[in-house]
Amino acid sequence: MTTDKMENKKMDYDRKTHVITSDATPPPTAPSPTKNSSSPSIAVSNDCPRECPQEDHVKAGVEAQQEIDDTKSDSSEPEYFDIHDDDMTSPIEALSDYGPGGFHPVHLGDTLGPISDPCRFRVLHKLGHGGFGTVWLCRDTQDGKPKALKILSADASEKAAKSCPDFRALQLLIHSVSHEEGLSQCFPHTPRAYETAQDLLRKHHIALPYEHFWLPYQPNGSHLCLIAPFLGPNLESFCATYGHVTDLVKHVCFQLVEAMHFLHQKGLCHGDFRPANILFCLNEEVERMGDEELVDALGGVQMAKLTRTPLDNNNKDGAKEEEKEWPKELPRYLVGQADMIKLIRGGWCSPSVAVIDFGVSYPVTEPTGKGTGIPLGYAPPEEAITGQNKEGKEETLVKLGPKSDIWSLGVTLAELALDYFPFADSSDKLYGVKNMELVMGPIPEPFRSEFRAWYKGVWGPDGTALQDVDMVTDQETGKSVLSPVSFSIKRWKEEKEYAQKESGYEDPIRSRMSLGLETLHTKRSGAAIEAQWARDKTKLPSYTWEQTEEEDEMDDDQFPTKKFDDIEVFSDLLRSIFKWMPQDRVSTAEVMAHPWFQDRYAPSKDTKREGVVSRLSQGTFGIIKFMAGFPFNAGNFFFSALSRIFGIFSNPLWFLWRGRSCTNRSNDLEAQ
Structure with missing residues (x-):
């Protein structure tokens, strides 16, 4: 028009x-x-x-x-x-x-x-x-x-x-930040405190x-x-465009882990963590655009x-x-809806991201017994397999919490890095549970019984048969083992043997990674994006799908497939997240410290400089703990108090060396 x-x-x-x-x-x-x-x-x-x-x-x-x-x-x-x-x-x-x-x-x-x-x-x-x-x-x-x-x-x-979830989340986060930063407790009435807290959230x-x-x-x-x-477009098509730029992928993924770590530390669960609710930030140039220029950048009206x-x-x-x-x-x-992708192609997007849509968020201290409605592909077992209470209403078998968020984070990481849904990309719960059993092993209680009851209620006798037995004898080892529900032990082994033959890996995640990532770029356009990122990491590389006549005639092998050289490391990260029971999953601190992120963690530049007494006490406590052999961490009240009392007089040398080497990296992150 x-x-x-x-x-x-x-x-x-x-x-x-x-x-x-x-x-x-x-x-x-x-x-x-x-x-x-x-x-x-x-x-x-x-x-x-x-x-x-x-x-x-x-x-x-x-x-x-x-x-x-x-x-x-x-x-x-x-x-x-x-x-x-x-x-x-x-x-x-x-x-x-x-x-x-x-x-x-x-x-x-x-x-x-x-x-x-x-x-x-x-x-x-x-x-x-x-x-x-x-x-x-x-x-x-x-x-x-x-x-x-x-x-x-x-x-x-x-x-x-x-009850507006967005405002409830905002109040919880800003109150926590305001208290931590020593800002006014009446932040709605002090604009400067409010603006500072907003900057920290950003x-x-x-x-x-x-x-x-x-x-x-x-x-x-x-x-x-x-x-x-x-803000710019969401991350749903991120891997298709930038999946071959490994450093950019890790840069974006690490921001997501940081965001979730911050939320959990401040007492909030997101409840709907997925690429559709994560947006790219825009460059400062966008703020200086005129109305007509801005509308044109969005593809017109x-x-x-x-x-x-x-x-x-x-x-x-x-x-x-x-x-x-x-x-x-x-x-x-x-x-008509604006064409947000044009902001990426035009080079108006930043590599920074922002998590949005807190419509189903809830405080960590108030774990919900109801589902959040997150799509099945991102839902943890406690969200995907639910029961009913005495009143006949849907109720989770295990209450949702931070570890439920971490499951959704793991699926998001797999989608952004591999263009891969580990479990389900539709609403087929049977298919989703089957993939869960392939990755994590047989489904345990309390999910096991409830899943069988759900299946019989939906499909009845006409559906594909589920395994009615719980314990079976492994013919190879002769031991009694838990049987999968969605398929037999025999079929389970056949699936593994087939994956081993095709890719060299029995594990579904490693097998998928071994196949590589099919990119949408030619060798030339893909290299151009990598060069842009290497040259300027303050902007998301721009691109175009318009191909030359020469590229149109290219063979399939000239559209390269990315080969992963970190199969063992990344699959280890995902498998540490994908556990049936929430308490068995890793924390955000452990995810940040995982080798796949290659020491990307660094203390925040906004952290206040520690006082003399605090730094002396940390060093003193390190020596006391080392000499006494106590396995306590720096948060232990008794030794923290003891070290603060004697810190100034007992260990000036350790103060100069900023002695915190006795505190390991993941514990340090958990304490923030």
Whole structure:
């Protein structure tokens, strides 16, 4: 669609007004939906100037609600709607998402904001949509930077007003950071403390909404708006593009381990950790782009115009008619989703990443007995195989917690480094459990009995038979061993023998790695990406899929397959994560210290310099522990207190040497 056509369409659309209310501090409080509410609100025109005299736009909440009631009554008759635009290739939301309790209708050029600055955010493009609302790229006229504005549906806003997981996570993390850094405990009322805490979250690869406001009494209800940083595309296609650049892969993977380690240390579990919820950060140049340049970098705008066809029996040819009174609950057109991949191809992305979407997060101290809804391919056994409580509701057999996150981290690492789902890439639970048994061995209790019960309830006698026996005799060793459920011992050994014959490895992970990674680049384009990364590691290498005629005629062997030279090391890392029981899995500290990351861990530059007494006491404790032979760590209260008392007088030499060699690396990470 050309720019002229887009402009002509925009001129034809009847832009509606938006009702704005004042800011609120977390947790967000929904405005009262009653007609008798006398709280003031502001109706702002879409094309209002930067300075909006509020007194010219004041409208009582009663009047706003009355308009909604009138709209509902006017548009109550059934009508058909038609979306038409031959050039539309970008994803758009369903029209059924708009209506009472649904999405808020938004048009390009709309201005939204809190009562203190009702024209603060100007809509430039649509970044995406989902089950809970739409996300828009906006220009923040306060600081001039592009921001992501998520507008929740009215139903989702009502639930978020009671308990918004994003704000709960933000409060928990910022309170922890504020306390640790010696900032004000009343961080919402001290902007500097709040900004400092946000900077620290960003450095630990976490991105959360940091502001919000309400749009009350809209045609479809009241909507909560969340303001977050403008970030790049997610990591779902990362391996296909950059999997052959080993150093870049480890650089990104290590950031994810750091992020999860930070979350767990601050008392939060993510609950939905996967590449779809991890985004690339953008370079600083993006903040300096103009509106038109920014939209062009996202591939331009596509719009699908809506037309309404009334149910008219006399209209035999079914001609479409433009309606004078357009329903207020519907937008005049739907905006196609921005092409985020173009930000990578254009070289606008940073190699830094940010973990987002804390919608199902929960405190470490409050392990959930319910599932988080994470897709089966990333779900640990305690999430994939659940039971029912006395009330017949779904309940996990083992409560979820940090080690559940670590399982999802392991699957994510395998996907980013190998383009490989170790267990399931669909919703087939039987297939997923079969792969789990191939990697980890026979399924144990309490999952074993519950999986059998689930299978019989779903498939009955018509399904593929499961192994009904628990213990069987191994014909080779003569010993009694636990049998797999999804296949027999004989079939299990056949699978291993086949893998050994094909790849030289019985283990499924090692066998998959031995096959190598099929890249999407030719030798020349792949080498160009590696050269870009080696030259400048502050930017994600740009690329293009456009090939020359010479490359089009290339044989398959000229599209190289990456061979892994770290099969034993990386498979050891994954196998230390993939354990049936959560308590058997490694911690984030142990993952960071694993040899696969090649000593990438370094103390944070933001860590405060230790005081003289603290450093003396650490050195003294090291000598005391070494001489006494006690296996206690530096956190032991008795010896820590003892070393602090005598540290200044007993060991100045060790102080100069910063004696912490007695504390091993993983224990040091756990203590942070």
